[in-house]
Amino acid sequence: EFERFPDGVASPSSSEEVRALLDWALAQGITVIPYGGGTSVAGHINPPEGDAPVLTLSLAAMDQLMDLDTQSQIATFGAGTPGPKVEQQLRERGYMLGHFPQSWELSTIGGWVASRSSGQQSMRYGRIEQMFAGGRVETPKGTLTIPTIPASSAGPDLREIILGSEGRMGVITEVKVRVTPLPETETFQVAFAPDWDTGKELVRQMTQAKIPLSMLRLSNAEETRTHLMLAGHEKLVGILHRYLNV
Ligand SMILES: Cc1cc2nc3c(=O)[nH]c(=O)nc-3n(C[C@H](O)[C@H](O)[C@H](O)COP(=O)(O)OP(=O)(O)OC[C@H]3O[C@@H](n4cnc5c(N)ncnc54)[C@H](O)[C@@H]3O)c2cc1C
Structure with missing residues:
Protein backbone atom coordinates (compact mmCIF):
# COMPACT_ATOMS: atom_id res chain seq x y z
CA GLU A 1 0.00 0.00 0.00
CA PHE A 2 1.56 3.26 -1.10
CA GLU A 3 0.79 6.05 1.28
CA ARG A 4 1.74 9.65 0.62
CA PHE A 5 4.86 10.01 -1.46
CA PRO A 6 6.68 13.07 -2.88
CA ASP A 7 5.48 14.77 -6.05
CA GLY A 8 9.02 15.32 -7.21
CA VAL A 9 12.67 14.64 -6.41
CA ALA A 10 15.46 17.12 -7.05
CA SER A 11 19.21 16.35 -7.06
CA PRO A 12 21.04 19.68 -6.91
CA SER A 13 24.83 19.56 -7.15
CA SER A 14 25.74 22.89 -5.53
CA SER A 15 24.61 25.31 -2.83
CA GLU A 16 23.58 27.74 -5.58
CA GLU A 17 21.26 25.13 -7.11
CA VAL A 18 19.75 24.43 -3.67
CA ARG A 19 19.20 28.18 -3.23
CA ALA A 20 17.44 28.42 -6.61
CA LEU A 21 15.26 25.39 -5.82
CA LEU A 22 14.24 26.80 -2.44
CA ASP A 23 13.33 30.19 -3.93
CA TRP A 24 11.28 28.49 -6.62
CA ALA A 25 9.56 26.11 -4.16
CA LEU A 26 8.70 29.00 -1.81
CA ALA A 27 7.15 30.98 -4.64
CA GLN A 28 5.08 27.94 -5.67
CA GLY A 29 3.96 26.97 -2.13
CA ILE A 30 5.82 23.65 -2.31
CA THR A 31 6.93 21.81 0.83
CA VAL A 32 10.62 20.88 0.60
CA ILE A 33 12.06 17.91 2.49
CA PRO A 34 15.86 17.61 2.60
CA TYR A 35 16.97 13.99 2.12
CA GLY A 36 20.40 12.62 3.01
CA GLY A 37 20.76 8.86 3.20
CA GLY A 38 17.11 8.22 4.05
CA THR A 39 17.98 6.22 7.20
CA SER A 40 15.81 8.38 9.45
CA VAL A 41 13.93 6.43 12.09
CA ALA A 42 11.97 9.49 13.23
CA GLY A 43 9.72 9.87 10.17
CA HIS A 44 10.80 13.36 9.16
CA ILE A 45 11.56 12.43 5.57
CA ASN A 46 7.99 11.27 5.01
CA PRO A 47 5.70 13.75 3.22
CA PRO A 48 3.24 15.35 5.66
CA GLU A 49 -0.52 15.12 5.24
CA GLY A 50 -2.06 18.04 3.37
CA ASP A 51 -2.62 19.40 -0.09
CA ALA A 52 0.69 21.23 -0.65
CA PRO A 53 2.89 19.53 -3.24
CA VAL A 54 6.03 17.93 -1.78
CA LEU A 55 9.53 18.07 -3.22
CA THR A 56 12.17 15.74 -1.82
CA LEU A 57 15.53 17.45 -2.13
CA SER A 58 18.25 14.80 -2.27
CA LEU A 59 21.78 15.84 -1.36
CA ALA A 60 23.24 12.73 -3.03
CA ALA A 61 25.06 14.69 -5.75
CA MET A 62 26.92 16.75 -3.14
CA ASP A 63 29.22 14.02 -1.88
CA GLN A 64 32.75 15.39 -2.04
CA LEU A 182 44.85 8.64 11.62
CA PRO A 183 46.00 6.65 14.65
CA GLU A 184 49.15 4.55 14.25
CA THR A 185 47.25 1.46 15.32
CA GLU A 186 43.72 0.62 16.28
CA THR A 187 42.72 -2.57 18.07
CA PHE A 188 39.42 -3.86 19.36
CA GLN A 189 39.22 -6.24 22.31
CA VAL A 190 36.31 -8.43 23.33
CA ALA A 191 35.66 -9.71 26.84
CA PHE A 192 32.88 -12.10 27.83
CA ALA A 193 30.94 -11.47 31.02
CA PRO A 194 29.04 -14.32 32.69
CA ASP A 195 25.75 -12.39 32.74
CA TRP A 196 24.16 -9.04 31.85
CA ASP A 197 24.43 -7.47 35.33
CA THR A 198 28.16 -8.23 35.55
CA GLY A 199 28.62 -6.77 32.06
CA LYS A 200 26.74 -3.61 33.06
CA GLU A 201 28.88 -3.25 36.17
CA LEU A 202 32.10 -3.66 34.13
CA VAL A 203 31.00 -1.02 31.65
CA ARG A 204 30.09 1.37 34.47
CA GLN A 205 33.45 0.94 36.16
CA MET A 206 35.41 1.34 32.92
CA THR A 207 33.49 4.49 31.99
CA GLN A 208 33.94 6.06 35.40
CA ALA A 209 37.66 5.18 35.39
CA LYS A 210 37.87 7.34 32.22
CA ILE A 211 39.95 4.76 30.38
CA PRO A 212 40.76 6.44 27.02
CA LEU A 213 38.78 4.08 24.78
CA SER A 214 37.11 5.00 21.50
CA MET A 215 34.31 2.49 21.96
CA LEU A 216 32.76 0.59 24.81
CA ARG A 217 29.78 -1.51 23.92
CA LEU A 218 27.82 -4.01 25.92
CA SER A 219 26.01 -6.59 23.81
CA ASN A 220 23.47 -9.07 25.10
CA ALA A 221 23.76 -12.75 24.22
CA GLU A 222 21.54 -12.44 21.13
CA GLU A 223 23.45 -9.51 19.66
CA THR A 224 26.77 -11.20 20.41
CA ARG A 225 25.62 -14.36 18.63
CA THR A 226 24.32 -12.33 15.65
CA HIS A 227 27.58 -10.38 15.30
CA LEU A 228 29.66 -13.52 15.44
CA MET A 229 27.50 -15.28 12.84
CA LEU A 230 27.58 -12.20 10.58
CA ALA A 231 31.38 -12.18 10.87
CA GLY A 232 31.16 -15.64 9.32
CA HIS A 233 33.65 -17.48 11.53
CA GLU A 234 31.47 -20.54 12.04
CA LYS A 235 34.32 -22.72 13.26
CA LEU A 236 35.45 -20.11 15.76
CA VAL A 237 31.88 -19.60 16.94
CA GLY A 238 31.68 -23.38 17.60
CA ILE A 239 34.94 -23.34 19.57
CA LEU A 240 33.75 -20.32 21.53
CA HIS A 241 30.42 -21.96 22.37
CA ARG A 242 32.23 -25.02 23.70
CA TYR A 243 34.64 -22.84 25.69
CA LEU A 244 31.83 -20.78 27.20
CA ASN A 245 29.82 -23.92 27.73
CA VAL A 246 26.62 -22.51 26.15
C1 LIG B 1 19.85 0.52 11.01
C2 LIG B 1 19.94 1.92 11.55
C3 LIG B 1 20.90 2.22 12.50
C4 LIG B 1 21.01 3.54 13.03
N1 LIG B 1 21.99 3.81 13.93
C5 LIG B 1 22.10 5.07 14.44
C6 LIG B 1 23.14 5.37 15.38
O1 LIG B 1 23.98 4.54 15.73
N2 LIG B 1 23.20 6.64 15.87
C7 LIG B 1 22.28 7.61 15.47
O2 LIG B 1 22.39 8.73 15.96
N3 LIG B 1 21.30 7.33 14.59
C8 LIG B 1 21.19 6.09 14.06
N4 LIG B 1 20.21 5.83 13.15
C9 LIG B 1 19.30 6.89 12.72
C10 LIG B 1 19.78 7.62 11.44
O3 LIG B 1 20.67 6.80 10.73
C11 LIG B 1 20.48 8.91 11.79
O4 LIG B 1 19.51 9.79 12.27
C12 LIG B 1 21.25 9.56 10.62
O5 LIG B 1 22.02 10.61 11.15
C13 LIG B 1 20.37 10.09 9.52
O6 LIG B 1 21.21 10.48 8.44
P1 LIG B 1 20.70 10.45 6.92
O7 LIG B 1 21.76 11.04 6.05
O8 LIG B 1 20.25 9.08 6.54
O9 LIG B 1 19.47 11.45 7.00
P2 LIG B 1 17.97 11.27 6.46
O10 LIG B 1 17.37 10.04 7.03
O11 LIG B 1 17.93 11.43 5.00
O12 LIG B 1 17.31 12.55 7.15
C14 LIG B 1 17.21 12.65 8.55
C15 LIG B 1 16.64 14.00 8.90
O13 LIG B 1 17.58 15.04 8.59
C16 LIG B 1 17.10 15.90 7.57
N5 LIG B 1 18.23 16.13 6.65
C17 LIG B 1 19.00 15.20 6.02
N6 LIG B 1 19.97 15.80 5.31
C18 LIG B 1 19.82 17.15 5.52
C19 LIG B 1 20.50 18.31 5.05
N7 LIG B 1 21.56 18.21 4.23
N8 LIG B 1 20.05 19.52 5.45
C20 LIG B 1 18.99 19.65 6.28
N9 LIG B 1 18.31 18.58 6.75
C21 LIG B 1 18.71 17.35 6.38
C22 LIG B 1 15.92 15.17 6.92
O14 LIG B 1 14.97 16.06 6.40
C23 LIG B 1 15.38 14.37 8.12
O15 LIG B 1 14.59 15.22 8.93
C24 LIG B 1 20.08 4.53 12.61
C25 LIG B 1 19.13 4.22 11.63
C26 LIG B 1 19.05 2.93 11.11
C27 LIG B 1 18.01 2.63 10.05
Missing part, protein backbone atom coordinates in the same frame (compact mmCIF):
# COMPACT_ATOMS: atom_id res chain seq x y z
CA LEU A 65 35.46 16.57 0.31
CA MET A 66 35.71 20.22 -0.72
CA ASP A 67 38.57 21.38 1.49
CA LEU A 68 40.92 20.12 4.16
CA ASP A 69 42.71 22.70 6.30
CA THR A 70 45.44 20.62 7.94
CA GLN A 71 46.51 23.46 10.22
CA SER A 72 43.16 23.87 11.93
CA GLN A 73 42.22 20.24 11.12
CA ILE A 74 38.88 21.27 9.70
CA ALA A 75 37.45 19.48 6.67
CA THR A 76 34.59 20.79 4.51
CA PHE A 77 32.24 18.25 2.91
CA GLY A 78 29.26 18.44 0.62
CA ALA A 79 26.34 17.64 2.96
CA GLY A 80 25.31 14.53 1.02
CA THR A 81 28.60 12.69 1.57
CA PRO A 82 27.85 9.23 3.01
CA GLY A 83 29.93 7.71 5.85
CA PRO A 84 32.28 5.49 3.79
CA LYS A 85 33.07 8.36 1.40
CA VAL A 86 33.78 10.72 4.32
CA GLU A 87 36.34 8.34 5.82
CA GLN A 88 37.81 7.23 2.48
CA GLN A 89 38.46 10.79 1.29
CA LEU A 90 40.02 11.74 4.64
CA ARG A 91 42.05 8.51 4.94
CA GLU A 92 43.71 9.23 1.57
CA ARG A 93 45.07 12.41 3.21
CA GLY A 94 46.03 10.82 6.56
CA TYR A 95 42.97 11.90 8.58
CA MET A 96 39.74 10.47 9.91
CA LEU A 97 36.47 11.78 11.31
CA GLY A 98 35.57 8.86 13.56
CA HIS A 99 31.78 9.19 13.39
CA PHE A 100 30.27 5.73 13.06
CA PRO A 101 26.52 5.52 13.69
CA GLN A 102 25.20 2.05 12.99
CA SER A 103 23.67 3.42 9.80
CA TRP A 104 27.16 4.63 8.70
CA GLU A 105 27.17 2.97 5.26
CA LEU A 106 24.13 4.93 4.07
CA SER A 107 23.70 7.97 6.27
CA THR A 108 25.29 11.30 5.33
CA ILE A 109 27.29 13.99 7.06
CA GLY A 110 24.46 16.53 6.59
CA GLY A 111 21.96 14.00 7.96
CA TRP A 112 24.18 13.43 11.01
CA VAL A 113 24.13 17.15 11.81
CA ALA A 114 20.40 17.50 11.09
CA SER A 115 19.58 14.56 13.36
CA ARG A 116 22.27 15.22 16.01
CA SER A 117 23.51 11.70 15.62
CA SER A 118 25.76 9.65 17.82
CA GLY A 119 28.44 7.23 16.65
CA GLN A 120 29.88 4.06 18.08
CA GLN A 121 33.30 5.68 18.63
CA SER A 122 31.90 8.93 20.02
CA MET A 123 33.61 8.13 23.30
CA ARG A 124 36.94 9.28 21.85
CA TYR A 125 36.10 11.31 18.76
CA GLY A 126 33.00 13.00 20.14
CA ARG A 127 29.37 13.09 19.08
CA ILE A 128 28.49 15.04 15.96
CA GLU A 129 27.89 18.22 18.00
CA GLN A 130 31.56 18.19 19.06
CA MET A 131 32.73 17.61 15.48
CA PHE A 132 30.43 20.08 13.71
CA ALA A 133 32.50 23.25 13.34
CA GLY A 134 30.33 25.28 10.95
CA GLY A 135 29.11 25.30 7.39
CA ARG A 136 26.50 26.60 5.05
CA VAL A 137 22.73 26.38 5.27
CA GLU A 138 20.25 27.56 2.66
CA THR A 139 17.26 28.77 4.65
CA PRO A 140 13.92 30.01 3.28
CA LYS A 141 15.13 33.55 4.14
CA GLY A 142 18.59 33.33 2.56
CA THR A 143 22.04 31.84 3.03
CA LEU A 144 23.33 31.24 6.55
CA THR A 145 27.10 30.85 6.84
CA ILE A 146 28.26 29.52 10.19
CA PRO A 147 31.90 30.42 10.88
CA THR A 148 34.26 27.92 12.50
CA ILE A 149 35.00 29.96 15.61
CA PRO A 150 35.64 27.55 18.50
CA ALA A 151 33.38 29.40 20.93
CA SER A 152 31.91 32.84 21.51
CA SER A 153 30.46 34.63 24.48
CA ALA A 154 28.47 36.94 22.18
CA GLY A 155 25.06 35.30 22.14
CA PRO A 156 23.77 31.83 21.30
CA ASP A 157 25.85 29.42 19.24
CA LEU A 158 24.21 29.19 15.80
CA ARG A 159 25.44 25.60 15.45
CA GLU A 160 23.01 24.60 18.20
CA ILE A 161 20.11 25.87 16.10
CA ILE A 162 21.10 23.66 13.18
CA LEU A 163 22.09 20.55 15.17
CA GLY A 164 19.06 18.28 15.40
CA SER A 165 16.89 20.64 13.35
CA GLU A 166 15.74 17.76 11.08
CA GLY A 167 15.59 20.01 8.01
CA ARG A 168 13.27 22.59 9.59
CA MET A 169 15.74 25.49 9.55
CA GLY A 170 16.79 24.98 5.94
CA VAL A 171 19.01 22.76 3.81
CA ILE A 172 22.55 22.17 5.08
CA THR A 173 24.71 22.17 1.96
CA GLU A 174 28.25 22.27 3.37
CA VAL A 175 29.45 20.77 6.62
CA LYS A 176 32.73 21.69 8.31
CA VAL A 177 33.98 19.11 10.79
CA ARG A 178 36.95 18.76 13.13
CA VAL A 179 39.04 15.82 11.96
CA THR A 180 41.80 13.78 13.62
CA PRO A 181 45.07 12.40 12.22
Whole structure:
Protein backbone atom coordinates (compact mmCIF):
# COMPACT_ATOMS: atom_id res chain seq x y z
CA GLU A 1 0.00 0.00 0.00
CA PHE A 2 1.56 3.26 -1.10
CA GLU A 3 0.79 6.05 1.28
CA ARG A 4 1.74 9.65 0.62
CA PHE A 5 4.86 10.01 -1.46
CA PRO A 6 6.68 13.07 -2.88
CA ASP A 7 5.48 14.77 -6.05
CA GLY A 8 9.02 15.32 -7.21
CA VAL A 9 12.67 14.64 -6.41
CA ALA A 10 15.46 17.12 -7.05
CA SER A 11 19.21 16.35 -7.06
CA PRO A 12 21.04 19.68 -6.91
CA SER A 13 24.83 19.56 -7.15
CA SER A 14 25.74 22.89 -5.53
CA SER A 15 24.61 25.31 -2.83
CA GLU A 16 23.58 27.74 -5.58
CA GLU A 17 21.26 25.13 -7.11
CA VAL A 18 19.75 24.43 -3.67
CA ARG A 19 19.20 28.18 -3.23
CA ALA A 20 17.44 28.42 -6.61
CA LEU A 21 15.26 25.39 -5.82
CA LEU A 22 14.24 26.80 -2.44
CA ASP A 23 13.33 30.19 -3.93
CA TRP A 24 11.28 28.49 -6.62
CA ALA A 25 9.56 26.11 -4.16
CA LEU A 26 8.70 29.00 -1.81
CA ALA A 27 7.15 30.98 -4.64
CA GLN A 28 5.08 27.94 -5.67
CA GLY A 29 3.96 26.97 -2.13
CA ILE A 30 5.82 23.65 -2.31
CA THR A 31 6.93 21.81 0.83
CA VAL A 32 10.62 20.88 0.60
CA ILE A 33 12.06 17.91 2.49
CA PRO A 34 15.86 17.61 2.60
CA TYR A 35 16.97 13.99 2.12
CA GLY A 36 20.40 12.62 3.01
CA GLY A 37 20.76 8.86 3.20
CA GLY A 38 17.11 8.22 4.05
CA THR A 39 17.98 6.22 7.20
CA SER A 40 15.81 8.38 9.45
CA VAL A 41 13.93 6.43 12.09
CA ALA A 42 11.97 9.49 13.23
CA GLY A 43 9.72 9.87 10.17
CA HIS A 44 10.80 13.36 9.16
CA ILE A 45 11.56 12.43 5.57
CA ASN A 46 7.99 11.27 5.01
CA PRO A 47 5.70 13.75 3.22
CA PRO A 48 3.24 15.35 5.66
CA GLU A 49 -0.52 15.12 5.24
CA GLY A 50 -2.06 18.04 3.37
CA ASP A 51 -2.62 19.40 -0.09
CA ALA A 52 0.69 21.23 -0.65
CA PRO A 53 2.89 19.53 -3.24
CA VAL A 54 6.03 17.93 -1.78
CA LEU A 55 9.53 18.07 -3.22
CA THR A 56 12.17 15.74 -1.82
CA LEU A 57 15.53 17.45 -2.13
CA SER A 58 18.25 14.80 -2.27
CA LEU A 59 21.78 15.84 -1.36
CA ALA A 60 23.24 12.73 -3.03
CA ALA A 61 25.06 14.69 -5.75
CA MET A 62 26.92 16.75 -3.14
CA ASP A 63 29.22 14.02 -1.88
CA GLN A 64 32.75 15.39 -2.04
CA LEU A 65 35.46 16.57 0.31
CA MET A 66 35.71 20.22 -0.72
CA ASP A 67 38.57 21.38 1.49
CA LEU A 68 40.92 20.12 4.16
CA ASP A 69 42.71 22.70 6.30
CA THR A 70 45.44 20.62 7.94
CA GLN A 71 46.51 23.46 10.22
CA SER A 72 43.16 23.87 11.93
CA GLN A 73 42.22 20.24 11.12
CA ILE A 74 38.88 21.27 9.70
CA ALA A 75 37.45 19.48 6.67
CA THR A 76 34.59 20.79 4.51
CA PHE A 77 32.24 18.25 2.91
CA GLY A 78 29.26 18.44 0.62
CA ALA A 79 26.34 17.64 2.96
CA GLY A 80 25.31 14.53 1.02
CA THR A 81 28.60 12.69 1.57
CA PRO A 82 27.85 9.23 3.01
CA GLY A 83 29.93 7.71 5.85
CA PRO A 84 32.28 5.49 3.79
CA LYS A 85 33.07 8.36 1.40
CA VAL A 86 33.78 10.72 4.32
CA GLU A 87 36.34 8.34 5.82
CA GLN A 88 37.81 7.23 2.48
CA GLN A 89 38.46 10.79 1.29
CA LEU A 90 40.02 11.74 4.64
CA ARG A 91 42.05 8.51 4.94
CA GLU A 92 43.71 9.23 1.57
CA ARG A 93 45.07 12.41 3.21
CA GLY A 94 46.03 10.82 6.56
CA TYR A 95 42.97 11.90 8.58
CA MET A 96 39.74 10.47 9.91
CA LEU A 97 36.47 11.78 11.31
CA GLY A 98 35.57 8.86 13.56
CA HIS A 99 31.78 9.19 13.39
CA PHE A 100 30.27 5.73 13.06
CA PRO A 101 26.52 5.52 13.69
CA GLN A 102 25.20 2.05 12.99
CA SER A 103 23.67 3.42 9.80
CA TRP A 104 27.16 4.63 8.70
CA GLU A 105 27.17 2.97 5.26
CA LEU A 106 24.13 4.93 4.07
CA SER A 107 23.70 7.97 6.27
CA THR A 108 25.29 11.30 5.33
CA ILE A 109 27.29 13.99 7.06
CA GLY A 110 24.46 16.53 6.59
CA GLY A 111 21.96 14.00 7.96
CA TRP A 112 24.18 13.43 11.01
CA VAL A 113 24.13 17.15 11.81
CA ALA A 114 20.40 17.50 11.09
CA SER A 115 19.58 14.56 13.36
CA ARG A 116 22.27 15.22 16.01
CA SER A 117 23.51 11.70 15.62
CA SER A 118 25.76 9.65 17.82
CA GLY A 119 28.44 7.23 16.65
CA GLN A 120 29.88 4.06 18.08
CA GLN A 121 33.30 5.68 18.63
CA SER A 122 31.90 8.93 20.02
CA MET A 123 33.61 8.13 23.30
CA ARG A 124 36.94 9.28 21.85
CA TYR A 125 36.10 11.31 18.76
CA GLY A 126 33.00 13.00 20.14
CA ARG A 127 29.37 13.09 19.08
CA ILE A 128 28.49 15.04 15.96
CA GLU A 129 27.89 18.22 18.00
CA GLN A 130 31.56 18.19 19.06
CA MET A 131 32.73 17.61 15.48
CA PHE A 132 30.43 20.08 13.71
CA ALA A 133 32.50 23.25 13.34
CA GLY A 134 30.33 25.28 10.95
CA GLY A 135 29.11 25.30 7.39
CA ARG A 136 26.50 26.60 5.05
CA VAL A 137 22.73 26.38 5.27
CA GLU A 138 20.25 27.56 2.66
CA THR A 139 17.26 28.77 4.65
CA PRO A 140 13.92 30.01 3.28
CA LYS A 141 15.13 33.55 4.14
CA GLY A 142 18.59 33.33 2.56
CA THR A 143 22.04 31.84 3.03
CA LEU A 144 23.33 31.24 6.55
CA THR A 145 27.10 30.85 6.84
CA ILE A 146 28.26 29.52 10.19
CA PRO A 147 31.90 30.42 10.88
CA THR A 148 34.26 27.92 12.50
CA ILE A 149 35.00 29.96 15.61
CA PRO A 150 35.64 27.55 18.50
CA ALA A 151 33.38 29.40 20.93
CA SER A 152 31.91 32.84 21.51
CA SER A 153 30.46 34.63 24.48
CA ALA A 154 28.47 36.94 22.18
CA GLY A 155 25.06 35.30 22.14
CA PRO A 156 23.77 31.83 21.30
CA ASP A 157 25.85 29.42 19.24
CA LEU A 158 24.21 29.19 15.80
CA ARG A 159 25.44 25.60 15.45
CA GLU A 160 23.01 24.60 18.20
CA ILE A 161 20.11 25.87 16.10
CA ILE A 162 21.10 23.66 13.18
CA LEU A 163 22.09 20.55 15.17
CA GLY A 164 19.06 18.28 15.40
CA SER A 165 16.89 20.64 13.35
CA GLU A 166 15.74 17.76 11.08
CA GLY A 167 15.59 20.01 8.01
CA ARG A 168 13.27 22.59 9.59
CA MET A 169 15.74 25.49 9.55
CA GLY A 170 16.79 24.98 5.94
CA VAL A 171 19.01 22.76 3.81
CA ILE A 172 22.55 22.17 5.08
CA THR A 173 24.71 22.17 1.96
CA GLU A 174 28.25 22.27 3.37
CA VAL A 175 29.45 20.77 6.62
CA LYS A 176 32.73 21.69 8.31
CA VAL A 177 33.98 19.11 10.79
CA ARG A 178 36.95 18.76 13.13
CA VAL A 179 39.04 15.82 11.96
CA THR A 180 41.80 13.78 13.62
CA PRO A 181 45.07 12.40 12.22
CA LEU A 182 44.85 8.64 11.62
CA PRO A 183 46.00 6.65 14.65
CA GLU A 184 49.15 4.55 14.25
CA THR A 185 47.25 1.46 15.32
CA GLU A 186 43.72 0.62 16.28
CA THR A 187 42.72 -2.57 18.07
CA PHE A 188 39.42 -3.86 19.36
CA GLN A 189 39.22 -6.24 22.31
CA VAL A 190 36.31 -8.43 23.33
CA ALA A 191 35.66 -9.71 26.84
CA PHE A 192 32.88 -12.10 27.83
CA ALA A 193 30.94 -11.47 31.02
CA PRO A 194 29.04 -14.32 32.69
CA ASP A 195 25.75 -12.39 32.74
CA TRP A 196 24.16 -9.04 31.85
CA ASP A 197 24.43 -7.47 35.33
CA THR A 198 28.16 -8.23 35.55
CA GLY A 199 28.62 -6.77 32.06
CA LYS A 200 26.74 -3.61 33.06
CA GLU A 201 28.88 -3.25 36.17
CA LEU A 202 32.10 -3.66 34.13
CA VAL A 203 31.00 -1.02 31.65
CA ARG A 204 30.09 1.37 34.47
CA GLN A 205 33.45 0.94 36.16
CA MET A 206 35.41 1.34 32.92
CA THR A 207 33.49 4.49 31.99
CA GLN A 208 33.94 6.06 35.40
CA ALA A 209 37.66 5.18 35.39
CA LYS A 210 37.87 7.34 32.22
CA ILE A 211 39.95 4.76 30.38
CA PRO A 212 40.76 6.44 27.02
CA LEU A 213 38.78 4.08 24.78
CA SER A 214 37.11 5.00 21.50
CA MET A 215 34.31 2.49 21.96
CA LEU A 216 32.76 0.59 24.81
CA ARG A 217 29.78 -1.51 23.92
CA LEU A 218 27.82 -4.01 25.92
CA SER A 219 26.01 -6.59 23.81
CA ASN A 220 23.47 -9.07 25.10
CA ALA A 221 23.76 -12.75 24.22
CA GLU A 222 21.54 -12.44 21.13
CA GLU A 223 23.45 -9.51 19.66
CA THR A 224 26.77 -11.20 20.41
CA ARG A 225 25.62 -14.36 18.63
CA THR A 226 24.32 -12.33 15.65
CA HIS A 227 27.58 -10.38 15.30
CA LEU A 228 29.66 -13.52 15.44
CA MET A 229 27.50 -15.28 12.84
CA LEU A 230 27.58 -12.20 10.58
CA ALA A 231 31.38 -12.18 10.87
CA GLY A 232 31.16 -15.64 9.32
CA HIS A 233 33.65 -17.48 11.53
CA GLU A 234 31.47 -20.54 12.04
CA LYS A 235 34.32 -22.72 13.26
CA LEU A 236 35.45 -20.11 15.76
CA VAL A 237 31.88 -19.60 16.94
CA GLY A 238 31.68 -23.38 17.60
CA ILE A 239 34.94 -23.34 19.57
CA LEU A 240 33.75 -20.32 21.53
CA HIS A 241 30.42 -21.96 22.37
CA ARG A 242 32.23 -25.02 23.70
CA TYR A 243 34.64 -22.84 25.69
CA LEU A 244 31.83 -20.78 27.20
CA ASN A 245 29.82 -23.92 27.73
CA VAL A 246 26.62 -22.51 26.15
C1 LIG B 1 19.85 0.52 11.01
C2 LIG B 1 19.94 1.92 11.55
C3 LIG B 1 20.90 2.22 12.50
C4 LIG B 1 21.01 3.54 13.03
N1 LIG B 1 21.99 3.81 13.93
C5 LIG B 1 22.10 5.07 14.44
C6 LIG B 1 23.14 5.37 15.38
O1 LIG B 1 23.98 4.54 15.73
N2 LIG B 1 23.20 6.64 15.87
C7 LIG B 1 22.28 7.61 15.47
O2 LIG B 1 22.39 8.73 15.96
N3 LIG B 1 21.30 7.33 14.59
C8 LIG B 1 21.19 6.09 14.06
N4 LIG B 1 20.21 5.83 13.15
C9 LIG B 1 19.30 6.89 12.72
C10 LIG B 1 19.78 7.62 11.44
O3 LIG B 1 20.67 6.80 10.73
C11 LIG B 1 20.48 8.91 11.79
O4 LIG B 1 19.51 9.79 12.27
C12 LIG B 1 21.25 9.56 10.62
O5 LIG B 1 22.02 10.61 11.15
C13 LIG B 1 20.37 10.09 9.52
O6 LIG B 1 21.21 10.48 8.44
P1 LIG B 1 20.70 10.45 6.92
O7 LIG B 1 21.76 11.04 6.05
O8 LIG B 1 20.25 9.08 6.54
O9 LIG B 1 19.47 11.45 7.00
P2 LIG B 1 17.97 11.27 6.46
O10 LIG B 1 17.37 10.04 7.03
O11 LIG B 1 17.93 11.43 5.00
O12 LIG B 1 17.31 12.55 7.15
C14 LIG B 1 17.21 12.65 8.55
C15 LIG B 1 16.64 14.00 8.90
O13 LIG B 1 17.58 15.04 8.59
C16 LIG B 1 17.10 15.90 7.57
N5 LIG B 1 18.23 16.13 6.65
C17 LIG B 1 19.00 15.20 6.02
N6 LIG B 1 19.97 15.80 5.31
C18 LIG B 1 19.82 17.15 5.52
C19 LIG B 1 20.50 18.31 5.05
N7 LIG B 1 21.56 18.21 4.23
N8 LIG B 1 20.05 19.52 5.45
C20 LIG B 1 18.99 19.65 6.28
N9 LIG B 1 18.31 18.58 6.75
C21 LIG B 1 18.71 17.35 6.38
C22 LIG B 1 15.92 15.17 6.92
O14 LIG B 1 14.97 16.06 6.40
C23 LIG B 1 15.38 14.37 8.12
O15 LIG B 1 14.59 15.22 8.93
C24 LIG B 1 20.08 4.53 12.61
C25 LIG B 1 19.13 4.22 11.63
C26 LIG B 1 19.05 2.93 11.11
C27 LIG B 1 18.01 2.63 10.05
